[in-house]
Amino acid sequence: QKEVEQNSGPLSVPEGAIASLNCTYSDRGSQSFFWYRQYSGKSPELIMSIYSNGDKEDGRFTAQLNKASQYVSLLIRDSQPSDSATYLCAVRERGGDDKIIFGKGTRLHILP
């Protein structure tokens, strides 16, 4: 069974600090990796996608991918209270037509 694992949290981070969210996946052949942000009661919103090993930066967000370790992470610099949400890691299945496997999500709480 293909799985995406995340620590459920909550992860509490002081405002202005770096929040680090981690995710591991079981399908070694997976090629596409996504981070979604979901505010309580709202729809998931894509904030980062990454396809190659290494880092990808977008504003305060940096996604990191290590395919050898089957590990994806999301760093949020200068954390703001508005970053408080659940962050979902998602992996696109190898060879699948577009099926995405989600993790359960990590609840992030930024402390003012």
Place this chain on the structure above:
Amino acid sequence: EAGVTQFPSHSVIEKGQTVTLRCDPISGHDNLYWYRRVMGKEIKFLLHFVKESKQDESGMPNNRFLAERTGGTYSTLKVQPAELEDSGVYFCASSQEPSWETQYFGPGTRLLVL
């Protein structure tokens, strides 16, 4: 441009009743997906339409669930008869071709079966 819309936002029904959920994708998006999140679990894929055709319905839990997308526009997901374990949030998402790009999610329908 309007996003993905879903109706109703909430539904409370009794076990054994029928419920129909509706999803209107972003205009021009041929790909439409249904997902479900049961409380405490991860979001799980149910099925994928390309226009009016079911591309992949491997995530449908059982034959009590029927999805349609007549005309390749909006889609409905019917649960008949509903069971307690069907409670959860049902999300719809849509995307343009190539369909591996961003899927835009709707706000979800929160279904509670009593």
